[in-house]
Amino acid sequence: MDTTELLTTLHDGLFDWLMHGLGGFIGWQIVTYTLVTTHITIAAVTIFLHRSQAHRSVELRPVASHFFRCWLWLTTGIVTREWVAVHRKHHAACETHEDPHSPQTRGISVVLLRGTCRTVAIACARILSRACKPPQRAALAAPGRASYSDRPAAAGVKRDSTKPGT
Structure with missing residues (x-):
């Protein structure tokens, strides 16, 4: 294969990829895909982020909640906690x-x-x-220092108050 044939093949392959993508979809399929994914994303923002997370006015089942969180993360990169914090600040200081x-x-x-x-x-x-942070190693408890057992108990677990450090 000479250079001209190679360049023609690469050009044709790039053009085909730009026109049809990886799946070989035609125009109406691309438009349908775009409309469906956009609709799911808008529903996820409206139902999950706004109503369920920011205002707590809707309680979603775990499957729906995980689906919406994963969908938003994969399609938009939205971090739920950050979006909710900004939205709540918006309501607290609206138009100021x-x-x-x-x-x-x-x-x-x-x-x-x-x-x-x-x-x-x-x-x-x-x-x-x-990328720039050095890997952190777990600190081992030295003698005389607080160990894992001296840390506060998890919620709902009672500790023996007679032991020191609790």
């Missing part, structure tokens, strides 16, 4: 300068564009901080 995403105080372009840039920057910083 402390509101984390108020278009009235910050402007719509700042809310839409800087939020995305900030999210990407935070994600990159997390990845870099994890």
